[in-house]
Amino acid sequence: MVGFMKKDIAMIKSNFKLIGILLVIYVLMGLLGQMDISFILPFMIVMIMISTFSYDDYNKWDAYSISLPNGRKNSVMSKYITTILMILVTSIITIILSFIISYIKTSTINYEQILITMLGTIFGTLLVLTFMYPVIYKFGLEKARIAIFVIVFGLVIIGGFLFKYVDLSNIGKSLTFLENYLVIILIVITIVMVYVSYKISNNIFSKKEF
Numbered sequence: 474m475v476g477f478m479k480k481d482i483a484m485i486k487s488n489f490k491l492i493g494i495l496l497v498i499y500v501l502m503g504l505l506g507q508m509d510i511s512f513i514l515p516f517m518i519v520m521i522m523i524s525t526f527s528y529d530d531y532n533k534w535d536a537y538s539i540s541l542p543n544g545r546k547n548s549v550m551s552k553y554i555t556t557i558l559m560i561l562v563t564s565i566i567t568i569i570l571s572f573i574i575s576y577i578k579t580s581t582i583n584y585e586q587i588l589i590t591m592l593g594t595i596f597g598t599l600l601v602l603t604f605m606y607p608v609i610y611k612f613g614l615e616k617a618r619i620a621i622f623v624i625v626f627g628l629v630i631i632g633g634f635l636f637k638y639v640d641l642s643n644i645g646k647s648l649t650f651l652e653n654y655l656v657i658i659l660i661v662i663t664i665v666m667v668y669v670s671y672k673i674s675n676n677i678f679s680k681k682e683f
Contacts, residue, residue: 474550477548477551480534481522485524495513495517496570500570504574511567511571512597515594519601522555523614526609535678545675545678545679548678550671553606553670553674557602560598571587592656596659596662599663603667604670607677
């Protein structure tokens with residue numbers, strides 16, 4: 474499986490230079506108070522990892538990978554593990570940069586706010602992963618873009634309906650007791666989401682014909 478992970482990292486290596494240049498620009502904008510950089514790098518790496526599916530299709534990688542021992546399982550698992558590791562690495566980099574920016578701008582570091590913001594960012598990026606990867610494995614990257622658009626559009630409509638016709642204030646008040654357990658709850662939910670997403674993707678890929 475390590476070989477599968479190295480393959481994905483090798484494919485996105487060419488993007489590291491561009492990421493570095495954009496990161497410098499975003500940090501400068503953050504120092505000027507024009508941008509919050511907390512979400513940029515992790516979301517960017519997820520989009521880059523999603524692009525590896527396109528490279529796999531172009532190079533007929535999947536047809537080759539299934540001929541290897543445990544090829545189907547390792548192919549899916551390595552994609553998830555590599556993406557999660559890249560999200561964690563870029564999140565750590567972002568946390569360090571946020572500390573530096575905060576100290577330069579205010580001479581203090583708001584550790585709690587930065588860490589909570591990054592926790593939300595990690596949760597958001599992994600949420601994107603859990604939705605998109607099974608859809609990509611099912612329909613392919615090109616068709617998945619349409620499917621994702623339909624899903625997002627549907628969620629927006631549902632969200633608009635809830636905010637317009639449902640009184641969410643009472644629900645919010647009843648959930649205030651969960652605030653002290655927010656971090657644990659998010660971690661548990663994230664682990665469950667990623668696991669379920671992986672199992673779905675693995676099940677789809679195991680039945681695919683190439």
